[in-house]
Each structure stands twice: as C-alpha cells, then as structure tokens.
Amino acid sequence: MTDDRETGLELNPKFDANGLVTAVVTDAADGAVLMVGHMNAEALAKSLETGTAVFFSRSRQRLWQKGESSGNLLIIKEMRVDCDQDAILVIAEPKGPTCHTGERSCFYRRLTDGKLERA
Amino acid sequence: MTDDRETGLELNPKFDANGLVTAVVTDAADGAVLMVGHMNAEALAKSLETGTAVFFSRSRQRLWQKGESSGNLLIIKEMRVDCDQDAILVIAEPKGPTCHTGERSCFYRRLTDGKLERA
Numbered sequence: 001m002t003d004d005r006e007t008g009l010e011l012n013p014k015f016d017a018n019g020l021v022t023a024v025v026t027d028a029a030d031g032a033v034l035m036v037g038h039m040n041a042e043a044l045a046k047s048l049e050t051g052t053a054v055f056f057s058r059s060r061q062r063l064w065q066k067g068e069s070s071g072n073l074l075i076i077k078e079m080r081v082d083c084d085q086d087a088i089l090v091i092a093e094p095k096g097p098t099c100h101t102g103e104r105s106c107f108y109r110r111l112t113d114g115k116l117e118r119a
Numbered sequence: 120m121t122d123d124r125e126t127g128l129e130l131n132p133k134f135d136a137n138g139l140v141t142a143v144v145t146d147a148a149d150g151a152v153l154m155v156g157h158m159n160a161e162a163l164a165k166s167l168e169t170g171t172a173v174f175f176s177r178s179r180q181r182l183w184q185k186g187e188s189s190g191n192l193l194i195i196k197e198m199r200v201d202c203d204q205d206a207i208l209v210i211a212e213p214k215g216p217t218c219h220t221g222e223r224s225c226f227y228r229r230l231t232d233g234k235l236e237r238a
Contacts, residue, residue: 009235031150036206082225087155106201107208116128
C-alpha cells in the first residue's frame with residue numbers, strides 16, 4: 001500500500017483528471033482551517049515562486065492569487081503534502097479575513113441537526 | 120458575491136461534476152489537519168448517521184468508513200461547511216493513527232527547497 005510517492009522525498013503531485021490537487025490553508029498562528037482551494041501545476045509553481053497562496057479557480061477557470069483584489073494575501077510559512085500527494089497543506093499568515101464574505105475563515109457555519117448555525 | 124448558499128442556514132452541498140465535496144479532517148484535541156478526503160451525498164449521510172467519518176474513495180469508487188479495516192475510526196465531534204458549501208470540515212477524535220502509513224496525519228512531509236522532508 002505504500003510506494004515512492006508516499007515514502008519518498010520527491011515532490012510528485014498526483015493531479016486529478018482536471019489537473020488539480022486540493023489545497024487546505026491553515027493559519028500559522030493557531031492552526032485554524034481558513035479555506036480549501038485547488039491548485040494546478042502552475043498555481044503550485046506560482047505559490048512557491050511568490051511565497052503567497054495562488055489557486056486555480058474551477059468556476060473562473062483561471063489562476064488567482066488569494067488577495068489579489070482584496071489585499072488579503074496568504075503569506076506562506078510552510079507547505080506540506082499528504083501521503084499520496086493529491087492534497088497540499090498550506091500553513092500561512094493571512095493578511096486579513098480569508099473568506100470573501102469578510103469572515104476570518106470560510107468555515108463559519110457548524111452543522112447541527114441537519115441545519116447550519118454560526119460557529 | 121453572496122447568495123443563500125453562503126449566507127443561509129440550510130445545508131445545501133455543492134457537489135462537483137463527480138458528485139463530490141472535499142472533506143478536511145482535523146483532530147478535535149489540537150486542530151491538527153489529519154487527512155483530506157471526498158464525500159458524495161451518501162458518504163455525507165452515512166457520516167451524519169454513524170457519527171464517524173465516511174468517505175467516497177475515488178480510486179476504489181466506493182464508500183469507505185475510515186478505520187473500517189484498521190479500527191482507526193474518526194469519531195465526529197463537529198462538522199462545518201465552507202462559504203460555498205463545496206468543502207466540509209470534520210472535527211474528529213481519531214481512534215488511532217489516521218494515515219494508512221501509520222502516521223498520525225497524512226501530512227507528514229514538509230516541502231523545502233523543492234524537496235520533501237519529514238515534518
């Protein structure tokens with residue numbers, strides 16, 4: 001069940017049929033999950049190059065640097081890959097609220113008894 | 120830029136073309152990101168029904184309850200949805216190592232200068 005991708009030290013992302021890996025962003029300050037996005041190879045390269053989180057927008061079908069319009073960049077402190085390299089963890093310093101709604105995190109609602117409530 | 124899915128209190132997951140949402144699991148004890156998986160509507164329903172994390176395996180194309188063979192279940196303490204409801208945060212109590220490699224978290228390698236190293 002293990003292979004080089006899982007045990008090795010080479011970065012070898014397993015992009016899905018759409019050329020994407022999942023990217024989870026946490027706040028370096030306290031580990032809170034801020035958002036989930038997707039990266040293609042170019043977004044990953046741009047993230048590494050700029051030191052800020054760059055994603056591929058599935059809805060807009062283009063690269064977007066988080067905060068490019070709002071200024072609320074995500075400054076990358078550390079990146080990790082998961083066992084099969086189809087997900088990336090971005091540990092970042094957020095330069096403002098991460099969610100476009102103005103919330104600190106996109107996960108601002110809790111599921112309780114089939115309904116959502118503010119977390 | 121906001122709509123009922125983002126501001127409302129109805130659970131209305133935005134499944135992708137493959138019928139999936141992304142599910143991020145964190146450890147209720149300290150917030151560490153343990154794994155990333157995917158859920159279809161049935162996996163989400165089973166997770167809520169059983170109180171344990173159930174995913175849809177893209178490689179095996181079937182439901183799997185995390186820990187069904189290892190016993191390392193993820194006991195769900197809280198679930199959250201993100202703004203556009205295409206990602207779910209599962210805050211759980213892990214009954215053992217979450218990664219099938221035996222690591223506590225699937226994110227056991229850090230990306231440094233283009234190479235991976237143990238985190």
